[in-house]
């Protein structure tokens with residue numbers, strides 16, 4: 001019996017003398033892992049319930065002499081901390097919601113409200129937080145100008161991979177990081193540049209503002225008289241008063257770093273609670289038109305700002321970005337339904353399990369499925385299986401049987417700033433501006449413009465659009481991974497009711513500077529790649545044409561932004577990024593794997609590990625194709641490789657012929673008397 005005591009419970013701390021006390025059947029097996037320099041005495045009353053494989057205790061009373069402040073919840077300004085180590089950790093079969101205690105030695109690693117990890121030192125103009133300058137001391141080139149000159153729209157589509165590959169990348173992103181204080185979808189509350197594109201009066205003096213200025217030759221915005229695009233700086237350890245005044249500001253991420261489906265379950269107790277049904281282990285859903293949808297966001301006027309009525313669907317999930325675009329919402333709904341599907345099956349197999357056990361077991365299986373899909377199906381497409389990058393760098397072990405015990409408690413699972421703010425954002429290049437609606441016989445029945453539906457998921461519930469868009473994901477090619485970006489995201493991003501909107505590429509460039517990322521040249525050095533000493537030296541990875549433009553824009557090679565230089569590199573054969581971004585992506589996904597004690601292939605601890613047969617069932621049965629088949633009602637046929645376009649080697653197949661995860665292996669045999 002292991003005491004399962006979450007920090008949320010710890011937060012309900014009472015006062016009194018802290019003494020740990022556990023009672024109930026099985027309490028004699030209780031084990032408490034106490035951390036920190038001084039052993040802490042805790043007071044807990046718990047009830048052991050050693051049933052089958054499920055071992056847990058519920059604590060009803062917790063006492064601390066100094067109750068800890070709560071861990072952060074999403075973007076709630078009321079909980080702006082810089083991450084807090086829980087006062088103690090207990091060994092649990094299940095991950096905590098906020099990721100705390102995944103690492104026993106450093107319990108706050110990977111938790112929300114902690115800084116991004118870094119490969120390179122901070123590069124601020126004043127060494128503390130000011131936006132960086134060129135090495136000459138003059139301003140860096142205008143981000144919008146760079147976007148216009150180096151990332152124009154040209155519709156070159158991928159010959160192999162489909163839109164699902166693009167869209168799933170955003171799901172992985174939202175599982176791993178979220179810049180503090182920035183909505184990434186609906187309107188910011190801080191106005192550095194107003195809705196009419198005019199600079200706010202305090203734009204120059206407000207330290208949270210870094211508006212993107214419109215260059216005079218901007219063919220889209222200059223003729224409109226637009227001066228700027230809004231840009232709010234990321235919340236940091238400095239803006240939150242967590243570091244000494246002269247220490248560099250460390251940008252903060254507000255979701256768990258772990259690949260733990262925090263976008264489905266939330267990153268804090270306060271996010272997790274309102275989306276649970278508290279019955280049958282299920283997540284909360286509402287039924288409309290015979291289908292299950294996420295519950296309604298009570299804050300619809302903010303979250304889904306262009307909704308015409310408060311009754312329009314606007315979804316509440318574990319992540320604040322869910323409604324940002326239609327295809328993202330499609331996959332969030334698929335993931336929500338998958339949790340409930342697993343919970344329902346477990347409930348029929350184990351009638352004695354209570355809501356909490358069903359919820360946690362379904363969550364645990366679900367996370368394992370997604371980790372398997374991410375590492376064995378998705379990442380090899382982008383990081384390169386074929387020339388063995390993934391295998392060589394020990395990110396995957398194809399064909400392995402049994403556990404892979406590579407957990408390393410010394411590896412920090414935090415999301416690298418170079419990953420979240422540069423390398424993984426490169427895949428914004430894959431976005432298509434117009435989405436195809438596809439029927440079950442795979443014919444084209446309509447097209448949707450993405451900028452018409454940012455932050456407005458209403459369409460999903462009209463005219464079978466959810467099912468048609470889900471099929472569209474697998475039937476439509478993604479854009480090619482290159483320097484060409486769809487104008488829907490460089491001219492029309494979040495346009496709301498205006499004719500034009502923001503520019504995601506210019507925003508990415510500005511965000512890289514906001515976070516003080518090291519330059520392109522310095523990052524190549526950190527990756528152990530050849531270091532360019534001149535623009536000419538960049539020809540090893542970047543075309544002559546692009547190097548010439550870089551030279552005409554930047555004053556010196558070391559000024560070239562990582563976001564810009566990395567995105568211009570030729571793709572490494574078999575991968576979808578150049579050598580510098582590939583170095584960062586590989587490092588990140590290595591850390592995400594070996595820094596996660598709960599990684600599904602890890603079998604060191606029998607309390608947290610799947611049984612060998614359960615692990616094989618996940619490996620055999622979890623797939624993107626199956627996920628869509630099981631959770632999109634009218635999808636009865638699917639290609640087995642659902643990130644790949646339909647082709648003679650990847651034909652449409654009845655869903656019933658696709659492998660599935662055999663959940664009967666989770667039947668609690670002892671209790672069921674079998």
Ligand code: HEM
Pocket residue numbers: 166167168169170173177178179182184185253324325419420421424425427428430431450489504507508511
């Ligand atoms: C239609 C699809 C997408 C839209 C509209 C979109 C939009 C955005 C926006 C608005 C931001 C925040 C910009 C800022 O203020 O700094 C962002 C951040 C980001 N995006 Fe996307 N994105 C999309 C798809 C993707 C995809 C496919 C990937 C990767 C495969 C991706 C990776 C990222 C990453 C890594 C971040 C930073 C996350 C963080 O740490 O906060 N996005 N995206």
